[in-house]
Amino acid sequence: MKEQMTDKRKAILAAALTLFTERGFHGTPTSLIAQDAGVATGTLFHYFKTKEELIESLYLDIKKEAGTVLRDAGKSKGDWREKLDNICMAYAEWGLENARKIHFMQQFCYSPFISKATHQEGVSNFLFLIDQIALGIKEGAIRDYPPEIILSIVSSGLMTSILAAAREKDPQKQHKVLNQSIDLILYGVLQE
Amino acid sequence: MKEQMTDKRKAILAAALTLFTERGFHGTPTSLIAQDAGVATGTLFHYFKTKEELIESLYLDIKKEAGTVLRDAGKSKGDWREKLDNICMAYAEWGLENARKIHFMQQFCYSPFISKATHQEGVSNFLFLIDQIALGIKEGAIRDYPPEIILSIVSSGLMTSILAAAREKDPQKQHKVLNQSIDLILYGVLQE
Amino acid sequence: MKEQMTDKRKAILAAALTLFTERGFHGTPTSLIAQDAGVATGTLFHYFKTKEELIESLYLDIKKEAGTVLRDAGKSKGDWREKLDNICMAYAEWGLENARKIHFMQQFCYSPFISKATHQEGVSNFLFLIDQIALGIKEGAIRDYPPEIILSIVSSGLMTSILAAAREKDPQKQHKVLNQSIDLILYGVLQE
Amino acid sequence: MKEQMTDKRKAILAAALTLFTERGFHGTPTSLIAQDAGVATGTLFHYFKTKEELIESLYLDIKKEAGTVLRDAGKSKGDWREKLDNICMAYAEWGLENARKIHFMQQFCYSPFISKATHQEGVSNFLFLIDQIALGIKEGAIRDYPPEIILSIVSSGLMTSILAAAREKDPQKQHKVLNQSIDLILYGVLQE
DNA sequence: CATGAATGAGCATTCATTCAT
DNA sequence: TATGAATGAATGCTCATTCAT
Numbered sequence: 001m002k003e004q005m006t007d008k009r010k011a012i013l014a015a016a017l018t019l020f021t022e023r024g025f026h027g028t029p030t031s032l033i034a035q036d037a038g039v040a041t042g043t044l045f046h047y048f049k050t051k052e053e054l055i056e057s058l059y060l061d062i063k064k065e066a067g068t069v070l071r072d073a074g075k076s077k078g079d080w081r082e083k084l085d086n087i088c089m090a091y092a093e094w095g096l097e098n099a100r101k102i103h104f105m106q107q108f109c110y111s112p113f114i115s116k117a118t119h120q121e122g123v124s125n126f127l128f129l130i131d132q133i134a135l136g137i138k139e140g141a142i143r144d145y146p147p148e149i150i151l152s153i154v155s156s157g158l159m160t161s162i163l164a165a166a167r168e169k170d171p172q173k174q175h176k177v178l179n180q181s182i183d184l185i186l187y188g189v190l191q192e
Numbered sequence: 193m194k195e196q197m198t199d200k201r202k203a204i205l206a207a208a209l210t211l212f213t214e215r216g217f218h219g220t221p222t223s224l225i226a227q228d229a230g231v232a233t234g235t236l237f238h239y240f241k242t243k244e245e246l247i248e249s250l251y252l253d254i255k256k257e258a259g260t261v262l263r264d265a266g267k268s269k270g271d272w273r274e275k276l277d278n279i280c281m282a283y284a285e286w287g288l289e290n291a292r293k294i295h296f297m298q299q300f301c302y303s304p305f306i307s308k309a310t311h312q313e314g315v316s317n318f319l320f321l322i323d324q325i326a327l328g329i330k331e332g333a334i335r336d337y338p339p340e341i342i343l344s345i346v347s348s349g350l351m352t353s354i355l356a357a358a359r360e361k362d363p364q365k366q367h368k369v370l371n372q373s374i375d376l377i378l379y380g381v382l383q384e
Numbered sequence: 385m386k387e388q389m390t391d392k393r394k395a396i397l398a399a400a401l402t403l404f405t406e407r408g409f410h411g412t413p414t415s416l417i418a419q420d421a422g423v424a425t426g427t428l429f430h431y432f433k434t435k436e437e438l439i440e441s442l443y444l445d446i447k448k449e450a451g452t453v454l455r456d457a458g459k460s461k462g463d464w465r466e467k468l469d470n471i472c473m474a475y476a477e478w479g480l481e482n483a484r485k486i487h488f489m490q491q492f493c494y495s496p497f498i499s500k501a502t503h504q505e506g507v508s509n510f511l512f513l514i515d516q517i518a519l520g521i522k523e524g525a526i527r528d529y530p531p532e533i534i535l536s537i538v539s540s541g542l543m544t545s546i547l548a549a550a551r552e553k554d555p556q557k558q559h560k561v562l563n564q565s566i567d568l569i570l571y572g573v574l575q576e
Numbered sequence: 577m578k579e580q581m582t583d584k585r586k587a588i589l590a591a592a593l594t595l596f597t598e599r600g601f602h603g604t605p606t607s608l609i610a611q612d613a614g615v616a617t618g619t620l621f622h623y624f625k626t627k628e629e630l631i632e633s634l635y636l637d638i639k640k641e642a643g644t645v646l647r648d649a650g651k652s653k654g655d656w657r658e659k660l661d662n663i664c665m666a667y668a669e670w671g672l673e674n675a676r677k678i679h680f681m682q683q684f685c686y687s688p689f690i691s692k693a694t695h696q697e698g699v700s701n702f703l704f705l706i707d708q709i710a711l712g713i714k715e716g717a718i719r720d721y722p723p724e725i726i727l728s729i730v731s732s733g734l735m736t737s738i739l740a741a742a743r744e745k746d747p748q749k750q751h752k753v754l755n756q757s758i759d760l761i762l763y764g765v766l767q768e
Numbered sequence: 769c770a771t772g773a774a775t776g777a778g779c780a781t782t783c784a785t786t787c788a789t
Numbered sequence: 790t791a792t793g794a795a796t797g798a799a800t801g802c803t804c805a806t807t808c809a810t
Contacts, residue, residue: 008791023304026218029783040792045785103302110299110355112215143379145372152356153349153376160348163302164341180337184345187335188380200774221800232775237802392770407688410602413804424771429806487686494683494739496599527763529756536740537733537760544732547686548725564721568729571719572764584795605779616796621781775807779800786796 009047011037013058021103025055025113056118059108062101067125069094074132080141081190088158088182095162096174102162126151143191150189157185201239203229205250213295217247217305248310251300254293259317261286266324272333273382280350280374287354288366294354318343335383342381349377393431395421397442405487409439409497440502443492446485451509453478458516464525465574472542472566479546480558486546510535527575534573541569585623587613589634597679601631601689632694635684638677643701645670650708656717657766664734664758671738672750678738702727719767726765733761 015036019028030051034044048054073090076083095102108114114122133150136142142150161181165174207228211220222243226233240246265282268275287294300306306314325342328334334342353373357366399420403412414435418428432438457474460467479486492498498506517534520526526534545565549558591612595604606627610617624630649666652659671678684690690698709726712718718726737757741750 024216024218026216027304030785031783041784041794042786042792043790046790051784107299107302110295112219143376145376149353149356149369149372150376152352153373156348156352157345160344161341164344177341180341181345184335184337184342184380186380188376188378192384218800222802223800233777233801234775234803235773238773238775243801408600408602410600411688414806415804425773425805426771426807427769430769435805491683491686494679496603527760529760533737533740533753533756534760536736537757540732540736541729544728545725548728561725564725565729568719568721568726568764570764572760572762576768602779606781607779610797617780617798618782618796619794622794622796627780771808771810773807773809775805777804779803782800783798784796787792787794789792 006047008037008039008043012039012044012047012054013061016054016058017062017100017104020055020058021100021107025051025108025111030054052113055108055113056115058104059114059118060122062105063122063125065098065101066091066094066105070126071128074128080136080139081186084136084186084190085182088154088185089178091158092162092165092178092182095159096166096178099162099166102159102166106159106163126155141191142189154185154189157181161185198239200229200231200235204231204236204239204246205253208246208250209254209292209296212247212250213292213299217243217300217303222246244305247300247305248307250296251306251310252314254297255314255317257290258283258286258293258297262318263320266320272328272331273378276328276378276382277374280346280377281370283350284354284357284370284374287351288358288370291354291358294351294358298351298355318347333383334381346377346381349373353377390431392421392423392427396423396428396431396438397445400438400442401446401484401488404439404442405484405491409435409492409495414438436497439492439497440499442488443498443502444506446489447506447509449482449485450475450478450489454510455512458512464520464523465570468520468570468574469566472538472569473562475542476546476549476562476566479543480550480562483546483550486543486550490543490547510539525575526573538569538573541565545569582623584613584615584619588615588620588623588630589637592630592634593638593676593680596631596634597676597683601627601684601687606630628689631684631689632691634680635690635694636698638681639698639701641674642667642670642677642681646702647704650704656712656715657762660712660762660766661758664730664761665754667734668738668741668754668758671735672742672754675738675742678735678742682735682739702731717767718765730761730765733757737761 012033015033016028019033019036030044031041033054034041037044044054048057070087070091073087074083076086078086109119109122129151130147133142133147137144137147158181161178164181165177168174168177204225207225208220211225211228214220222236223233225246226236229236236246240249262279262283265279266275268278270278301311301314321343322339325334325339329336329339350373353370356373357369360366360369396417399417400412403417403420414428415425417438418425421428428438432441454471454475457471458467460470462470493503493506513535514531517526517531521528521531542565545562548565549561552558552561588609591609592604595609595612598604606620607617609630610620613620620630624633646663646667649663650659652662654662685695685698705727706723709718709723713720713723734757737754740757741753744750744753
């Protein structure tokens with residue numbers, strides 16, 4: 001547990017999340033991040049050797065958090081439909097409360113600021129889902145298609161839906177959008 | 193006929209497409225765009241008043257081209273499944289040959305470099321699909337969900353699949369990925 | 385008479401006068417001068433080889449015009465006080481109607497954009513005044529001080545007064561300011 | 577004590593003074609100012625947010641210094657002629673040693689680079705002279721003309737004379753020119 | 769004579785990073 | 790650990806000037 005997550009470190013990451021999504025990577029001066037985080041410019045470079053290291057740390061933190069949310073939701077009991085529904089809803093719920101993190105992932109996962117290696121490491125948090133899907137296929141609950149393809153389609157659909165839901169003001173409407181989206185996504189995936 | 197699309201203008205847009213996707217907006221100097229396009233730096237600013245205007249023009253051009261591809265494919269005859277399949281395959285085919293354009297849209301559609309107004313204008317090229325989907329619902333071929341939701345889930349799924357397919361080297365594998373992805377996407381959408 | 389003073393040439397000089405006083409030399413693009421003059425950018429360089437040549441031509445034209453005004457006024461009859469008063473008032477009158485030209489001279493006579501040679505040539509239009517002053521001294525009407533000093537003090541006082549008068553809106557007030565200023569200036573110069 | 581006047585700040589102002597008078601505002605690259613001041617370009621912008629702020633600061637500094645010189649000289653004892661003579665000579669003396677500052681004021685006081693507000697603030701350093709002149713008028717020593725007019729004529733005459741004197745090499749000649757000029761200026765102002 | 773597209777050197781300003789305190 | 794003044798390379802954009810039409 002090398003990561004002690006000082007308050008200052010956390011503040012820097014939080015400020016960076018907001019600023020990077022709102023202004024892009026190069027559009028965000030490190031001095032501004034430091035300012036918003038309430039620390040001196042030099043301090044930022046004490047915690048992160050370079051600006052690149054900062055965005056990659058942020059990326060990994062978010063991916064890890066998202067992975068944990070999914071893993072926890074995956075422990076729910078019930079049949080496959082229920083299980084997948086739970087996982088999707090848990091992710092959507094978290095995404096709605098952390099829209100900026102979804103936004104961040106969407107914007108930076110294919111950007112040149114995240115190295116291939118970091119991207120790999122980030123994705124690794126979701127790999128257990130591949131196994132789960134394979135299991136669902138074997139049990140005849142999920143259509144027999146390559147699990148990677150299923151995962152990428154489901155997750156891109158979810159991300160887009162969360163962002164769409166976040167654009168609604170009314171929480172009831174938000175949930176309606178999410179429920180309908182998840183219905184559609186799972187129709188595509190589940191064997192009827 | 194305001195748009196005469198000079199050769200130089202085209203060259204600048206082409207160079208910008210490649211560089212923006214590879215290095216990001218702020219990561220790409222205008223001088224480099226000009227160099228790659230084979231024109232002087234001043235010339236770039238003769239055609240586009242600012243760097244922002246350049247990226248927005250590029251965005252609109254691509255969205256327009258994508259809209260045209262879809263519109264043409266939508267004229268095909270046949271039942272709904274065939275029709276949707278044709279549309280998706282045409283889009284995927286185009287996307288595969290223009291992976292950079294897909295990449296560009298994915299990376300910049302939610303970025304702060306494209307103004308809301310431009311985003312709106314870009315999306316307008318796809319609005320006719322909403323009507324089509326509504327028609328399909330009325331005819332009982334497409335599940336009865338809000339057409340906007342259906343459109344956003346289908347298109348995000350398609351984009352992701354195209355990018356995944358583009359990562360494959362072998363054209364045969366590419367098409368297999370695409371076919372399987374489109375199958376899955378349409379399962380979700382079509383009423384069986 | 386090499387100078388045929390085409391309409392276009394005149395238009396360029398007029399536009400340049402306004403723009404140079406309002407925005408400075410380097411602050412005024414030649415393209416803007418051309419635009420305001422209603423000609424193409426290339427045309428400006430047909431009449432003036434460089435931007436420097438333009439400002440120097442403008443400077444000389446103005447100095448020449450000012451010299452002519454003074455020379456004409458100097459032909460008036462009457463005693464020395466009357467004569468000097470006439471000269472000053474004529475100059476002030478012209479300056480009031482051509483405040484921009486006064487402003488221009490004030491701003492650029494010591495600026496680095498006017499070469500020493502051009503400055504010399506411009507000043508030559510006023511040299512006859514030195515002789516006049518010398519004559520006035522010899523006749524005992526003007527105090528016995530070096531004519532160059534007298535000239536420079538009188539003319540700087542006049543310029544400043546014209547600019548001050550031009551700042552007033554009411555023509556009556558303008559003239560009051562001018563008359564009072566000229567009174568004061570001549571008190572200093574005339575032998576009582 | 578907001579103004580700590582760091583060494584670096586002082587060096588930048590000194591370099592700017594020389595360069596602006598010699599090459600004009602737009603004719604002077606900030607990089608050259610920094611170089612001449614012996615600091616990095618970034619440092620210049622650490623002390624002055626923009627090039628405009630730099631020239632305005634410089635203008636205010638000089639006006640303040642000039643005002644102080646006059647104020648100190650105004651404390652001298654003696655009759656009005658002596659007093660005005662002292663003030664003028666003190667100013668001329670300072671101007672001779674600081675010809676560049678005089679040159680700067682002459683060149684930029686009516687230029688578009690100094691905002692109206694800054695001009696006002698600069699002029700405020702001389703306002704006490706208006707009161708002095710009014711007093712002189714009341715006591716019958718100075719001719720009864722609007723004090724503002726008297727001030728502007730005297731000061732423009734002085735400035736011009738200082739510049740003329742500065743053009744002489746020989747210090748003796750310089751002082752002769754100044755003395756004669758001040759004589760002439762005061763003849764115009766003083767009631768005999 | 770007149771045009772205006774094209775050029776590319778030049779400049780104001782920003783910003784990641786360092787380092788003395 | 791924390792600070793923030795100082796650095797200077799890098800970049801978006803401007804503009805005098807040319808030249809093919």
